[in-house]
Amino acid sequence: MRRRRVDPAAGARAGALPEAIAALSRSLPSGPSPEIFRRAKFDRPEATSALWQLLFRVLSPLPAGNALASIALEVQARLVKSALCSQGYPRPALAQLPEDGSQGSRELLLALSWLLARGPVPEQMLAQTRVPLGDEMTVCQCEALASLGPPAPHMEAEGPVDVRRVQWLMGKLRFRWRQLVSSQQEQCALLSKIHLYTRGCHSDQSLGHLSVTEAEMLRDPEGGQQLLRTLEHENRRLEAVLAWRRAEPVFWQWMDTVLGTCAPEAPAAASQPTFLPWVPECGDGELELVVRELQTLEEELREAVERRRVAWEAKARGCGRGPEWSAARRASRETVEKELGALQRCWEQDSGPAPAHGPYRLVRREDGAAGDRDLRAAELIRTLRSQEACLEAVLRQLQRQCRQELARLAGALPGLIWIPPPGR
Amino acid sequence: MLPADCSRRLVDELQGALDACAQRQLQLEQSLRVCRRLLQAWEPTGTWAWEPPPEPETNEEDPLPACTPSPQDLKELEFLTRALEKAVGVRRGITKAGERNKAPSLKSRSIVTSPGTTASTPPQSPGQVGGHASDTRPTKGLRQTTVPAKGRPERRLPSVRDRTRAGIGARAPRSGAGLRNQHMASLAAPQAPEAFTLKEKGHLLRLPAAFRKAASQNSSLWVQLSSMQTSDSMDATAAKTQFLQNVQTTSGRSQPRLSAAEVEAEVRRLQKACSLLRLRVREELSAAPMDWMQEYRCLLTLEGLQAMVGQCLQRLQELRAAVAEQPPLPCPVGRSPRALPSCGGGAEPTWSPQLLVYSSTQELQTLAALKLRVAVLDQQIHLEKVLMAELLPLVSAAQPEGPSWLTLCRAAHSLLCEGGARVLTILRDEPVD
Numbered sequence: 001m002r003r004r005r006v007d008p009a010a011g012a013r014a015g016a017l018p019e020a021i022a023a024l025s026r027s028l029p030s031g032p033s034p035e036i037f038r039r040a041k042f043d044r045p046e047a048t049s050a051l052w053q054l055l056f057r058v059l060s061p062l063p064a065g066n067a068l069a070s071i072a073l074e075v076q077a078r079l080v081k082s083a084l085c086s087q088g089y090p091r092p093a094l095a096q097l098p099e100d101g102s103q104g105s106r107e108l109l110l111a112l113s114w115l116l117a118r119g120p121v122p123e124q125m126l127a128q129t130r131v132p133l134g135d136e137m138t139v140c141q142c143e144a145l146a147s148l149g150p151p152a153p154h155m156e157a158e159g160p161v162d163v164r165r166v167q168w169l170m171g172k173l174r175f176r177w178r179q180l181v182s183s184q185q186e187q188c189a190l191l192s193k194i195h196l197y198t199r200g201c202h203s204d205q206s207l208g209h210l211s212v213t214e215a216e217m218l219r220d221p222e223g224g225q226q227l228l229r230t231l232e233h234e235n236r237r238l239e240a241v242l243a244w245r246r247a248e249p250v251f252w253q254w255m256d257t258v259l260g261t262c263a264p265e266a267p268a269a270a271s272q273p274t275f276l277p278w279v280p281e282c283g284d285g286e287l288e289l290v291v292r293e294l295q296t297l298e299e300e301l302r303e304a305v306e307r308r309r310v311a312w313e314a315k316a317r318g319c320g321r322g323p324e325w326s327a328a329r330r331a332s333r334e335t336v337e338k339e340l341g342a343l344q345r346c347w348e349q350d351s352g353p354a355p356a357h358g359p360y361r362l363v364r365r366e367d368g369a370a371g372d373r374d375l376r377a378a379e380l381i382r383t384l385r386s387q388e389a390c391l392e393a394v395l396r397q398l399q400r401q402c403r404q405e406l407a408r409l410a411g412a413l414p415g416l417i418w419i420p421p422p423g424r
Numbered sequence: 425m426l427p428a429d430c431s432r433r434l435v436d437e438l439q440g441a442l443d444a445c446a447q448r449q450l451q452l453e454q455s456l457r458v459c460r461r462l463l464q465a466w467e468p469t470g471t472w473a474w475e476p477p478p479e480p481e482t483n484e485e486d487p488l489p490a491c492t493p494s495p496q497d498l499k500e501l502e503f504l505t506r507a508l509e510k511a512v513g514v515r516r517g518i519t520k521a522g523e524r525n526k527a528p529s530l531k532s533r534s535i536v537t538s539p540g541t542t543a544s545t546p547p548q549s550p551g552q553v554g555g556h557a558s559d560t561r562p563t564k565g566l567r568q569t570t571v572p573a574k575g576r577p578e579r580r581l582p583s584v585r586d587r588t589r590a591g592i593g594a595r596a597p598r599s600g601a602g603l604r605n606q607h608m609a610s611l612a613a614p615q616a617p618e619a620f621t622l623k624e625k626g627h628l629l630r631l632p633a634a635f636r637k638a639a640s641q642n643s644s645l646w647v648q649l650s651s652m653q654t655s656d657s658m659d660a661t662a663a664k665t666q667f668l669q670n671v672q673t674t675s676g677r678s679q680p681r682l683s684a685a686e687v688e689a690e691v692r693r694l695q696k697a698c699s700l701l702r703l704r705v706r707e708e709l710s711a712a713p714m715d716w717m718q719e720y721r722c723l724l725t726l727e728g729l730q731a732m733v734g735q736c737l738q739r740l741q742e743l744r745a746a747v748a749e750q751p752p753l754p755c756p757v758g759r760s761p762r763a764l765p766s767c768g769g770g771a772e773p774t775w776s777p778q779l780l781v782y783s784s785t786q787e788l789q790t791l792a793a794l795k796l797r798v799a800v801l802d803q804q805i806h807l808e809k810v811l812m813a814e815l816l817p818l819v820s821a822a823q824p825e826g827p828s829w830l831t832l833c834r835a836a837h838s839l840l841c842e843g844g845a846r847v848l849t850i851l852r853d854e855p856v857d
Contacts, residue, residue: 088683090675161431170844190459192785197626238645252663360780368783377782402840421846
């Protein structure tokens with residue numbers, strides 16, 4: 001430990017630093033000991049593999065499990081590099097580190113601190129593995145029907161496929177949607193019953209009734225013991241995070257010194273490291289789709305605007321000139337600008353008063369009374385209905401567009417009659 | 425037949441959607457299993473899950489009591505009935521008397537008086553239950569009909585059981601006695617209360633003390649954490665920003681690189697922009713202007729929209745170029761595009777537990793149904809765009825002869841215009857010469 005200076009403040013700092021680091025490692029899952037951190041400052045090789053593993057745990061979006069632990073160190077290292085790169089880690093030295101864990105602990109320590117500085121990492125990791133005590137429902141749609149993990153490779157469709165197979169798959173999908181609807185209705189009914197029957201049980205007055213997890217705990221005491229143990233473990237982690245947050249400033253002072261001991265990077269173009277060939281088109285396909293849509297829209301607008309501009313000019317020439325004329329035109333311009341500005345803000349700011357990301361605990365109350373931080377089902381229903389209407393409009397519009405396009409392509413043929421299916 | 429790469433893309437996309445639905449269905453079914461089990465009859469303390477089957481029990485001395493019971497049996501029956509009534513009365517008195525902790529009832533597993541444990545963990549029973557081992561089977565029958573609401577009455581039952589044991593004597597061949605008790609108990613049925621169900625006795629349940637303590641500690645810690653988050657100390661924030669800047673400068677690059685995550689977020693924003701713009705364009709194009717003022721405004725709006733579309737396209741070209749010069753970094757482990765907290769970008773993630781209050785089953789069902797509908801619509805729109813991108817070029821490029829083209833057209837129409845729900849009919853109408 002650094003006790004070079006004599007002033008008492010430094011003495012206090014020197015004592016506070018190990019505590020801060022200890023709190024940090026307690027707050028992270030399988031965090032390495034403070035000794036590892038100290039060794040990493042001096043770029044000792046023995047600290048390297050622990051830091052690779054920690055970074056892997058932090059960066060992997062999948063929840064922890066035995067599967068993760070069994071991945072080889074080289075693979076973990078490569079994935080860490082790829083993840084850091086995709087998050088925009090600026091230092092090129094990271095990409096050049098050997099993947100066998102033989103050196104580079106200081107760079108890894110810097111990378112870890114970079115992540116810690118950018119976001120509330122320990123809290124996020126805790127939230128990922130949080131013990132859900134209540135019946136939870138997420139309000140945001142970001143994980144609604146998204147599948148987790150890489151898509152399973154499908155053996156079948158390796159060659160050309162008949163379009164009827166595509167139709168069949170679509171039919172299967174529609175069936176699954178219907179199945180989901182009915183299963184979900186049943187689940188809600190049962191959940192509601194359980195809430196109703198256990199009202200008055202809960203020690204916490206604001207909740208009032210048991211959740212399925214809690215009732216299940218009463219039914220199955222072994223499971224209950226397990227739940228209790230996990231809960232207490234989470235409490236210890238929470239306390240560690242709070243301690244870390246209080247002791248943080250000391251850590252950042254120390255990290256500045258760590259950064260100081262690094263040699264400055266030469267601004268050379270680092271060679272692009274090779275990454276695991278994962279799903280290569282993720283994000284890219286989306287970009288192309290949007291570009292194409294916008295281009296179609298642009299075409300359409302170009303024609304429409306030209307037409308209307310010409311028509312307008314012709315009309316305007318006929319009308320008189322005058323101050324009220326130009327005043328009226330200016331007023332129109334301002335109104336339009338304001339409207340379009342509001343429209344632009346719709347997508348520039350991510351939906352203003354959005355309900356918080358993260359799960360809510362479902363609570364049944366006959367009177368539906370809710371505190372200010374709580375959400376009422378009725379309001380959420382309203383929001384969802386408007387979203388539904390919006391999405392339905394988009395879908396219908398797309399379908400209309402297709403109908404026109406297909407009519408254009410196919411209608412030119414003589415000798416065929418196209419009988420559309422009966423309407424709804 | 426569709427070309428190979430097109431087929432692959434379409435099938436992959438549809439299969440991905442199918443997998444996502446299957447996953448959700450699995451989650452729902454798991455939850456349904458748990459809920460259904462909770463709504464049936466269960467024993468709050470032990471892990472008693474099944475009823476002893478009558479058949480295998482009839483092995484020994486006792487003849488099936490299906491025939492007329494002997495006088496001794498009748499006496500025992502009467503004794504048992506009285507004992508049962510007494511037990512019920514005692515228990516009712518207890519439950520009226522007030523609440524007691526559930527904790528003792530959890531501990532009662534180690535006490536002899538829980539036949540439930542023997543039912544589910546037979547190897548344990550001899551050691552655990554000790555002298556009452558032989559007793560537990562017959563009393564299982566007893567308990568079957570007098571299952572307590574909370575398991576507290578176990579404290580009382582031993583006395584009853586002792587008496588019955590004394591009364592019945594050392595006659596504890598498990599099977600016969602058990603069966604007899606079942607039979608007798610069913611004879612005595614009108615008096616005996618029913619098995620525990622959430623419906624009837626749910627409101628009497630209580631959570632164990634240890635759990636309550638841990639849960640309240642947990643929620644207060646989360647609240648502390650979230651309040652600390654919002655009032656993050658100035659030192660720490662300043663220190664962090666400074667550190668990030670220092671790292672940036674030591675890296676030899678002045679501009680931070682565009683990360684894949686940022687590119688994705690921007691693409692999503694522009695996607696949203698695109699759909700909003702398109703909706704607005706539709707509105708304007710379909711509106712019928714009444715007078716010149718409206719017409720003028722319509723024109724201006726369309727021109728403004730055109731400019732905005734141009735801006736978005738330009739931004740997308742820039743992104744494309746930026747992505748191309750640094751190779752598009754593949755996503756790390758797992759699929760990140762949807763799994764990343766897309767809406768957590770703007771909103772502050774709150775850590776403390778929040779409530780979603782509903783007032784009736786119907787409300788909850790409506791809410792859940794709407795959520796699902798919005799998710800399904802999202803999926804449908806995405807599929808529609810993919811299908812449009814793949815199928816329309818095929819239809820326009822294909823030679824319009826032969827039945828395969830007609831199949832393609834029909835399929836394309838059904839998929840693109842009817843969501844795969846309906847198919848149109850094509851009638852060949854050859855002119856008769």
